[in-house]
Amino acid sequence: MVDKGQVISLCRSLLRAGRQYPDYNIREYAKRRTLDGFCTKRMTLDGFRMNKNLTDHSKVEEAYAEGKKQMEVVERVVKVYLAYPPKTKNIMELKLQ
Secondary structure (H helix, E strand, C coil), rough: CCCHHHHHHHHHHHHHCCCCCHHHHHHHHHHCCCCCCCCCCCCCCCCCCCCCCCCCCCHHHHHHHHHHHHHHHHHHHHHHHCCCCCCCCCCCCCCCC
């Protein structure tokens, strides 16, 4: 049984992992995707805000398991991005002079 604390912990972990991306666009995408959710034909996780009213325990377990899978994907992709950082900064990251 997944409790509320585990779900909140997973959400925070996804947000923390998303902040590790060196690219601004990817960081913001990870943040939006974690908070607002996504809905495609292949993915069953509809995001934390969209699933907040789930009451069926099997659906909650399913959404939590999909969230854990997404966490593993984010961790792997962050490692790749950190190994091969972009050569130039994004325009959003440049400081104005």
